[in-house]
Amino acid sequence: MAQKGVQLDRETFSCSICLDLLKDPVTLHCGHSYCMNCIKDYWDEKDNEEIYSCPQCRQTFTPRPLLLKNTMLAVLVEGLKKTGLQAASPADLCYAGPEDVACDVCTGRKRQALHSCLVCMVSYCEKxxxxxxxxxxxHKLVEPSKKLQENICSRHDEVMKMFIMDKHLTDSD
Known part of the structure; x- marks a missing residue:
């Protein structure tokens, strides 16, 4: 029987607070993992509250949980760093950088747009x-563009169209 391989990418081992690979990973009682310093800082900002919660699922904890390093997860992340996951993972390539057109629909960390829609005036990632x-x-899809508004005629408030007149129709011979 063939076994399916486990898809391991940077996002799987990233902290949802700092968006970087986990450093000194800790796992909360709800199962979500964070960098130890990230979750400590997150809770320190809310220290006047007596209820602490997971930033992802909002499960609450009273009192503030004692954070212990998840050694198994730490070993996994270190092993992945050594195999080059951190350098240029496929997951990183799909996220929009400063030069890229970002998906207008993504929330949180935005992915690169594959196309922009001239009707909706929105750029979309693959998802x-x-x-x-x-x-x-x-709908008319074009290469992703940060300047979609330039494709709209200011006079008619419509997508600009180019018309090509056939030479045979315009000749009066």
């Missing part, structure tokens, strides 16, 4: 493009 295409089959 959000498919539902858009299924619903709006006739």
């Amino acid at each position: 959000h493009l498919q539902p858009h295409q299924e619903i709006f089959k006739k």
Whole structure:
């Protein structure tokens, strides 16, 4: 029987607070993991409250949980760093950098847009493009652009179109 390989990417081993690979990972009672310093700082900001919560699922903890390093997770992250996951992971390549066009639909860390829709005036990543295409089959998709508004005619408030006149139709011979 063939076994499925486990998909390991940077996102799996990243802290959702700092968005970097886990450093001194700790796991809360709800199962979510963070860098020890990130979760401590997060809770220190809310120290006047007596109830502490997980930033992801919002499960509450009273009193403040004692944080212990998750040694198994720490060993995994260190091993992955050594195998080059940190250097150039496929997951990193799909996130938008300062030069890239970001998906307008993504929340949190934005992915790179694959296309922009001239009708909706929105840029979509691979994940959000498919539902858009299924619903709006006739919308005009173009290369991702940060300047979508430049494709709209200010006079007519419509997508600019280019018309090419056939030479045979315009000749008066």
